[in-house]
Amino acid sequence: MVRNIVVIGGSSHPQLNESICEILGIPQGNAILSKFSIGETRVEIGESVRGKDVYIIQSGGGKVNDHLMELLITISACKTASAKKVTAVLPLFPYSRQSDVPYNKTGAPLVKSPNQFNKPDLADDGYTFDSTPPTPHPDKPWSRGLTNGIDGLHKSLAKVHIDDYEISPTTHTARYAHYSNGITSHPKRSDISETSKSGDYFLRQQASSHVSLTNGVNDDNASVTSEGQKSAFKPSPGYKQWVAQAGTLVADLLTCAGADHIITMDLHDPQYQGFFDIPVDNLYGRPLLKRYIQQHIPDFKQCVIVSPDAGGAKRATAIADSLGTEFALIHKERRPTKITDRQNATMMLVGEVAGKTAILIDDLADTSNTITRAAKLLKKEGASKVYALVTHGVLSGDAIERINASALDHVVVTNSIDQREHKLKCPKLEVLEVGHVFAEAIRRVHYGESISVLFQYD
Numbered sequence: 001m002v003r004n005i006v007v008i009g010g011s012s013h014p015q016l017n018e019s020i021c022e023i024l025g026i027p028q029g030n031a032i033l034s035k036f037s038i039g040e041t042r043v044e045i046g047e048s049v050r051g052k053d054v055y056i057i058q059s060g061g062g063k064v065n066d067h068l069m070e071l072l073i074t075i076s077a078c079k080t081a082s083a084k085k086v087t088a089v090l091p092l093f094p095y096s097r098q099s100d101v102p103y104n105k106t107g108a109p110l111v112k113s114p115n116q117f118n119k120p121d122l123a124d125d126g127y128t129f130d131s132t133p134p135t136p137h138p139d140k141p142w143s144r145g146l147t148n149g150i151d152g153l154h155k156s157l158a159k160v161h162i163d164d165y166e167i168s169p170t171t172h173t174a175r176y177a178h179y180s181n182g183i184t185s186h187p188k189r190s191d192i193s194e195t196s197k198s199g200d201y202f203l204r205q206q207a208s209s210h211v212s213l214t215n216g217v218n219d220d221n222a223s224v225t226s227e228g229q230k231s232a233f234k235p236s237p238g239y240k241q242w243v244a245q246a247g248t249l250v251a252d253l254l255t256c257a258g259a260d261h262i263i264t265m266d267l268h269d270p271q272y273q274g275f276f277d278i279p280v281d282n283l284y285g286r287p288l289l290k291r292y293i294q295q296h297i298p299d300f301k302q303c304v305i306v307s308p309d310a311g312g313a314k315r316a317t318a319i320a321d322s323l324g325t326e327f328a329l330i331h332k333e334r335r336p337t338k339i340t341d342r343q344n345a346t347m348m349l350v351g352e353v354a355g356k357t358a359i360l361i362d363d364l365a366d367t368s369n370t371i372t373r374a375a376k377l378l379k380k381e382g383a384s385k386v387y388a389l390v391t392h393g394v395l396s397g398d399a400i401e402r403i404n405a406s407a408l409d410h411v412v413v414t415n416s417i418d419q420r421e422h423k424l425k426c427p428k429l430e431v432l433e434v435g436h437v438f439a440e441a442i443r444r445v446h447y448g449e450s451i452s453v454l455f456q457y458d
């Protein structure tokens with residue numbers, strides 16, 4: 001039995017909370033987690049946590065925003081109740097996988113350069129890796145105004161044609177903040193109306209930024225500009241969309257709420273740990289997946305481990321190397337131009353799977369589009385059987401139906417997210433218990449022992 005510790009289970013995954021506490025040999029901490037009728041989260045800590053180490057378990061998936069808010073409030077409640085240390089245990093870390101910035105077919109970010117720049121290095125379709133507007137440089141005619149004081153800046157901004165940009169107000173702020181390089185200039189009313197007439201809206205963007213940069217002080221200029229912006233806004237090709245990268249915000253929220261330590265598993269991007277200035281232990285799901293292969297897949301040495309995209313290649317090769325099996329990679333040949341077009345990316349297999357059992361390894365299956373399309377390709381290339389082994393089975397939307405109708409023979413996930421409903425609907429689904437990994441991590445962190453043993457799986 002672990003002493004001087006309180007483990008509070010969030011409402012995202014009650015079964016995992018129970019299993020972790022059972023393994024640790026302690027009762028679950030007494031906390032009332034509910035909602036007021038307005039929908040706001042109510043948290044009441046029903047026991048003293050003064051001077052104790054508190055572990056709060058809350059996974060992503062399901063009602064992810066509600067669960068995140070509940071976690072933040074619970075952390076804060078424990079901290080203000082004088083807990084010695086608060087550790088957030090997030091088996092699936094919410095918001096750590098944010099959708100990509102959309103790419104065009106050549107792989108360049110979807111930033112369209114204004115035509116009047118006449119830059120020779122533009123790709124055929126007019127997209128470029130350069131920032132827009134460009135970085136000021138004395139040799140570039142379009143940047144001259146930038147070196148000529150605020151008036152020059154205004155004139156230069158007014159010359160930039162971005163009629164075909166589709167930018168949200170928040171994007172305006174971010175882009176202008178970047179462009180102005182710290183200069184907080186306030187546009188004149190005359191400049192704004194002139195600009196609105198000419199159809200250019202960079203100056204309007206600038207004025208919109210002014211609203212934000214002045215921290216909510218909404219002066220005349222800004223309101224006139226806001227109206228002008230609304231009336232002149234024309235969605236058109238070019239800057240397609242702005243994808244908020246909420247990962248940093250979530251990291252900051254957790255720290256700000258009072259978390260002293262994070263325990264999670266198979267972060268989609270391990271570099272996400274760097275978003276925190278508190279310790280993050282990113283446990284591996286690989287040992288569980290490897291053990292499944294060894295114990296349940298016949299002749300596993302003859303199988304081929306497949307990564308369904310380049311992003312997961314390192315993860316999959318690590319398992320292939322430790323098992324001594326072949327490895328293959330599916331390359332998404334064309335990046336979709338829209339996030340909603342992800343399913344249209346063409347896939348290409350690099351490696352040999354004919355006559356073999358193929359084992360797809362990935363960190364998560366959300367819509368299951370990736371694994372089902374990969375399975376179709378593998379079967380087409382002659383694979384005799386296809387398994388998908390995935391750490392986090394988010395399986396949102398119609399993912400289960402898609403798996404049931406797919407070429408996949410078996411799908412194996414851990415219960416980092418509650419899988420009971422999924423299991424009822426999907427006969428191909430097998431679930432690996434992950435509670436003991438988190439229980440051991442909690443025990444080791446609590447006693448100050450090394451947890452590197454949990455990162456090994458040979």
Ligand SMILES: O=P(O)(O)OC[C@H]1O[C@H](OP(=O)(O)OP(=O)(O)O)[C@H](O)[C@@H]1O
Pocket residue numbers: 097099100268308309310311312362363364365366367368369370371
């Ligand atoms: O079930 P799905 O909805 O298809 O999502 C699952 C896929 O998404 C993630 O990769 P992502 O597409 O973000 O690419 P990346 O690995 O290059 O980041 C993840 O690694 C899976 O491959």
